[in-house]
Amino acid sequence: MTHNLRLSRRGALALVTGGAALAGPVAARESVDPAAFTHGLAAGDPTQDGFVIWTRAVGEGSAVALRWEVAEDAGFTRVVQSGTTLAKTARDHTAKVDVTGLHSGREYFYRFHSADAVSPAGRARTLPSGDVERARLAVVSCSHYGFGYFNAYRAIAELEEPVDAVVHLGDYIYEYGVDGYGGPESRALGREHDPAHEILTLDDYRRRFAQYRADPDLQAAHARAAFITVWDDHETANNSWMGGSSAHNEDTEGPWDRRRDAAIQAYFEWLPMRDPAPGRPAHVLNRVYDFGDLLSLIAVETRLTGRTQAPSASREMIFDAEGRPDAARFEAAVLNRPERSMMGATQEAWLEDALTASVQRGTAWQMLANQVIVARMRAPDFMSILPDEMLEEALSRPGSRRWLESTRLGLPINLDAWDGYPAARLRLYDAARRSGANLAVLSGDTHMFWGNRLHDPRDDSFIGVEFGVGSVTSPGGYETISPDPRIYEIAETALVARNPDVRFAHVRDHGFLIVEITRTALRCDYHQVADIKTRDGRATRFACITTDRAGGFNVGEG
Known part of the structure; x- marks a missing residue:
């Protein structure tokens, strides 16, 4: 069964169910208010039967006890895995759990609880088999x-x-x-x-x-x-x-x-x-x-x-x-x-x-x-393909000049x-x-x-x-060669023409x-x-x- 719930950014960050008490035998050394989950949560490293879930919870002690849940539904009415873990100062207050025992190729929902707070909820898929x-x-x-x-x-x-x-x-x-x-x-x-x-x-x-x-x-x-x-x-x-x-x-x-x-x-x-x-x-x-x-x-x-x-x-x-x-x-x-x-x-x-x-x-x-x-x-010879007025302006910039002249080598x-x-x-x-x-x-x-x-x-x-x-x-760099917007199309065309491996280039955006x-x-x-x-x-x-x-x-x- 595949869930197809669409979550907006706000929904992905705020799908919570209220401040339930931390269940289970482990009690938090220090209480944590909802603001403690300031870095959200995450899942990663998926396998056919699970994935790693992560969060951060900051308290005043050396460790904060957390309870985690993994469910088949966004409302957490069908919880299939749960347990406890610690967010430790020695790991910068972060906590990770390697969740296993899940079905392959399915989407799950997960969240963390502290004694008096609940994290946002996230979702992740196991790898299919x-x-x-x-x-x-x-x-x-x-x-x-x-x-x-x-x-x-x-x-x-x-x-x-x-x-x-x-x-x-x-x-x-x-x-x-x-x-x-x-x-x-x-x-x-x-x-x-x-x-x-x-x-x-x-x-x-x-x-x-x-x-x-x-x-x-x-x-x-x-x-x-x-x-x-x-x-x-x-x-x-x-x-x-x-x-x-x-x-x-x-x-x-x-x-x-x-x-x-x-x-x-x-x-x-x-x-x-x-x-x-x-x-x-x-x-x-x-x-x-x-x-x-x-x-x-x-x-x-x-x-x-x-x-x-x-x-x-x-x-x-x-x-x-x-x-x-x-x-x-x-x-x-x-x-x-x-x-x-x-x-x-x-x-x-x-x-x-x-x-x-x-x-x-x-x-x-x-x-x-x-x-x-x-x-x-390989670098196209931009010294020979830039329009004269663009080349003149670009050569007036010391960094651009060195780079443009180096393209003549074809390296x-x-x-x-x-x-x-x-x-x-x-x-x-x-x-x-x-x-x-x-x-x-x-x-x-x-x-x-x-x-x-x-x-x-x-x-x-x-x-x-x-x-x-x-x-x-992070910027691509051609905008530092010339502020003229034509630089992008010139570079893209030249890179494809110069290099047999390159079939498509987009050096902006x-x-x-x-x-x-x-x-x-x-x-x-x-x-x-x-x-x-x-x-x-x-x-x-x-x-x-x-x-x-x-x-x-x-x-x-x-």
Whole structure:
């Protein structure tokens, strides 16, 4: 039986049943009033028989006793699981419960009680099992608090047709202080980061998560569906890799491992996901979600487990005898080093095993929840394609000038993506080919929307498809090259023309994806939201891509 209750944002946040007393043998050490549930609730990490539920309750003692309920109906007249848990100061007053024993492929409602308060109610679906004909996912990425309001989250919360899960591909929070990336915009909106400095310590990361999770639109999205999450770099620090970050200075900011571990601890405390298994390093995040025989959603970790430091054209460029950059030698000697790794050898082997096992089970699709763009994406020569008057204005900006001149080299546009690790990408393609996977990839990070058809550069053979999601709020960047609105269409046209992998590019707007999976096809709907400088939950579908198992790829308008 499938419930089809439609909850508005207000309904998702305020579906409560009054202040019932906490039942059961455990009494709260300190009483909690309704205002204590200031961060809502959430569900995540779904399985065929359950999911994790989360909330936060602040009292005056070291722990607050809570009772939780999971029901088949929004009125909680058919409660199927219940129990008690503690929101502990040692975990920043958060509480998580791994609920099991539920039926597969069903929607449930859940909530928490304290001694004298009741939380909002949320809903989540278990993963389906057996013969599954259809799945539906919302996909988001890159939600910088200071750049604007979380209208994409609100729009997902208000979707008329429910989704099975929300897949968050990383940059759930940003680590910057008010004097960093997004500082001027945050001051203009009154959404400055807390704490005001760049976050480094466990207390810093906890405060930053608390700020984000107090946002009503993010709370609404969490209340609407279970989240499946992977981190990217900003949950730790910009351009992070297993040995550090381009933004972390160990001489002034201490050991990288200490900062990384603090960030990961706060991440697991504040997100509705299972804690690492005993003996498993916390930064190893890869896992598999099976939607019956329809889909294996495989979450990979491409930052902290096995990623080597990203190459840098400014730091490692090779020059010819006349002092000119030699892009070809740079690619051959620097980019193509086989030891460059995105996931590490252990995870590469795990991924191939996961792909192979999924195919052998007869699963129709193998889909990666992946952080950064896989497709080959070289920079067009913008110096030659921008109109003269636009180019002249853009070159007057020092930052724009450097970037525009660099596009003459024709190098990959983002070396912090898989383009900076071409040997690792070939190993990924080889694993997909050996396993016989029907590969699809979900990617975030760029703050732009993409529809890519992946090809092996060695023989131009088809590997799979990639859907790239734009940001919730973070800017794409082309607006910093030129204020002329023509820059977007020029860039989109040039990126598609320059890159055989890229079939669709949309480098403006913010929003999310809705990906619908059937046995024979994938459909990706691209949604943009209204101006993020005001609260407006309207979402508009502006494009649609359909693809089949044979590699057909059709781009249509919204």
